[in-house]
Amino acid sequence: MTRLAELLPFNAGETIASYCSRLAVACGYRHSRSFANDLGFRFQGLVVGNYTDVKQFASVLDVPESKLSPGVIVTENRTSTFSGQKLTRALMERYRLRLCPLCIRDDERNLEGRKGFRAYGRTEWLVSPIRTCETHGTKLITPIGEDARQYMHDFAVNLAIAAANVEEFLSQAEPMDTDSLQSYVQARLRGMPTASPWLDTMPLYTAVRLCEIVGAAERHGVRFKPKTLSDQELSAAAHTGFNILSGGADEFRDWLVGKTEGFYRKNSDLGGRFLFGRLYEKVAYETDDSAYDPIRHIMREVVINTLPLGPGEEFFGPVTERRIHSVHSASREYGIHPARLAKLLAAAGLITVEASKFTFEKILVAADTMERFVAEAKKGLNATEAKAALNAKGTQFEQLVKLGYIKADVEDETGVFSFINRFSPSEIEEFLRKLKGAVTCKDDGSLVDLQQTRKRAICSFGEVVELLFGGKLSRVAVASCEYGLGATRVDVDEVRDLTAGASHDGIPIHHLVKLMPSSSKITRVLLAEKRIPTVRLRNPVTRNLQDYVAPKDLAAFMREFVSLGSLATQAERRTWTVKKELHDRGVMPIFVAGGMPFYRRSEAEIAD
Structure with a gap:
């Protein structure tokens, strides 16, 4: 170890750039770049974790590289890696000072080394989601008026400028609680167990961004504007987001499902930006990073499982199968009028009264249920079709339904749902078969149809049908020119005698x-x-x-x-x-x- 290394100790949690900066200022240099050049390495190389520069710096100090490695932040392609964790440049604050004023004060009071140069920059101070000093419970600050562009990354030089007025510097400290996301980030950076194994499967920057966006969306709506949120509100959003997601993928999935309810609002659509706002913009447009693929996959599954997307549409890739049908999409696929389909679904109990008030695009049913339902619905006849199949005249069909000869509600084969005011073709055929079985003779022209019989015998249509099916009529024929009820002929006098009331002397x-x-x-x-x-x-x-x-x-x-x-x-x-x-x-x-x-x-x- 050289005398230079003995001048100031390298502190736990300190960045290598901060250590070089303190040594440079302690040796009388105006900035670290001149100091590094004189000793044969690049200060910028230490800032980005260049192996050659770190090795030369360790050689100058005559210390093992391993002693300095905890403070090395390797930066490549806008991504910084330290303590085995990756953070994007957007999640790092490296161009300006970011610190706890009370820690700076305590460093000068309590640490070893040349006085005036004891305060050091922590690696965790560079991480944006770490907003609070755990030791003092205060907010990390960027000193008022501090401009680091002239001495970028040069901690000691910038600190000297910022702390020129000690009282003003210390007055900037303000209380702030540690949010749960910060605790999670610190645990990962320190190699400690965390509270979310699911988030642990992601790069740290992905986990952080997901928590921050989900939390802000929960507190301010999916279309929140990040630039309008204060540090305190960003911390609150991070806390909310981590608490939602720490339980794992199922909690994230449930949260997404809740957001799809926005689909039912007026003027809504199936677009990811409308449903998920900033989260969708982040993973769909702002980055193609594969680290977000698990997030995209879950979002895709939730949308396909809850909203009426089908083949020919896209959501993070082409949709290959339909899992949810709307009345609108089903009507187009199966060729059935949407208004009729909606009425049938409501009558069968497959949609609620509230849902039936939505537009056809927003009345949703599982695709497999809809497919089976429509297939069964097409088998049944509506009232007009059933009336024509029976060749019923006037109100004859309505009376048959009222009297129970024809069942108005048809159940599907499984009995899961029924079709209100739909009539089974097989039941119509069975009724006609019974009607044919009541025939006893040929039509000789003296018999009349059921409509005329009812009027002339002064009886009800139901009484005539009861006599027919009860085998009470001896003369029943079928006219060759018609079919069904319209072809049936009976003896009016016989019907009149059988339906006449009891006589009395009143x-x-x-x-x-x-x-x-x-x-x-x-x-x-x-x-x-x-x-x-x-x-x-x-x-x-x-x-x-x-x-x-x-x-x-x-x-x-x-x-x-x-x-x-x-x-x-x-x-x-x-x-x-x-x-x-x-x-x-x-x-x-x-x-x-x-x-x-x-x-x-x-x-x-x-x-x-």
């Missing part, structure tokens, strides 16, 4: 007027006031429920009461004359209906 209301010696107005009042009771009975012909008067109730009323009009008619006298005579004899009306007085017949006849 008097219909419209017949009552003919049986009573009163006007229809008076009769309606008598019925409304319950003077004559009514009963609800079924019409033997139409079989509709209607009001009737029992003969015994009518007879009872006629025996009990008599109207003034009837008395006057019987006596062949004027009503006012009869009324006056009854009044004079003390016979008063029992009630008045429709303006006509009614007397108790026994009293009126006695009075007469």
Whole structure:
């Protein structure tokens, strides 16, 4: 070891450039480049970790190269490597001083070596994601007014300029907590176990950038602007990002899936920039570094698994298979109208009510499910098609569905989903087979179709079908000019006899007027006031429920009461004359209906 090496010790964690700079200034040089040239090596060579220059510097100091190697930062093609870790130039702060003022103060107070030159530059101070001094809990700073371009990388020279006003220099120290990403970076640089084996599989610069972008996107949206974030906010974003990703690839995948929900917003698209913002821009446009390939692969898998991308489209390479269908993409592929497809999916329970309100491009179903669903849907018939297959007239088809002869909802073969208002061709065929089986004779021209039969027999269509399938009709034929329901012919009289209602002796209301010696107005009042009771009975012909008067109730009323009009008619006298005579004899009306007085017949006849 030479006297030069004894002048100042090489400290743990110090950069080799910082050590050379301190020795140069301690020896009276204005800058390190002159010092290095005089000793036969290049200062810039030490800065970039050139082996020849490092070897010559070690020879000048008469120390083993291994003693200086921890402070060597090898820089090639904009990438710096030290402690076995790689960091890009964007993640290194090498052109300006970056330090902890309190560490500089403590170095001068506590370290060995010539006074005034004890403070040294740490390798970790050059790493951008390391923002806080662990020892003092303060933010690493670039001294106010410091311009390192004249003495780039020359730590001691720049420090002397920055620390000329000691009080102002120390006043720049401000408290700041250590974020979790910084702790992770320091663990990797120090060769210690980390909290994320998955991030360990990546180069350090890749892990850092991923955490910072994910954290900022989580806090400020995927389209955040990095230049608008303060150091404190960058630290908070790094902390958030590391906490999301430290659990591994599954956590990253879940985070990406959450971001794909932006697809459902208005005016959205399937573009990676829209979905993932800065993260996509970084890995798609700003770098083709293969170190980001695992990230690209996960992003690709998430998008293909959650969004309707198919062959002919690209996302980090051509898409070769479709895993998700939208109603729009399925309608184009399978030739089915999107509105109809959306209704069928909603009816089958494959999409929620909320999802059915989206545009067709945003209603999503797994591709294999959609393929099977559409295949089954094409097998079923809609109402118009089923009606035509049956040759049903008027409302016959709707009545068959209502009565359960035709099932309206068709299940797929697996029973996983059903098609609302879709009709199975096989069920239609089975109905027609049963209809054909009901035929008992040839059409001789005397039989009529089911539509006319229903009207002329005054019965329901369902009753006719029930008689047909129940084997109750002896004369059933098929017209050669038609098919299905429209071709079926039956005997109207036979149907009428079989569907006629039970007979009874009830008097219909419209017949009552003919049986009573009163006007229809008076009769309606008598019925409304319950003077004559009514009963609800079924019409033997139409079989509709209607009001009737029992003969015994009518007879009872006629025996009990008599109207003034009837008395006057019987006596062949004027009503006012009869009324006056009854009044004079003390016979008063029992009630008045429709303006006509009614007397108790026994009293009126006695009075007469």
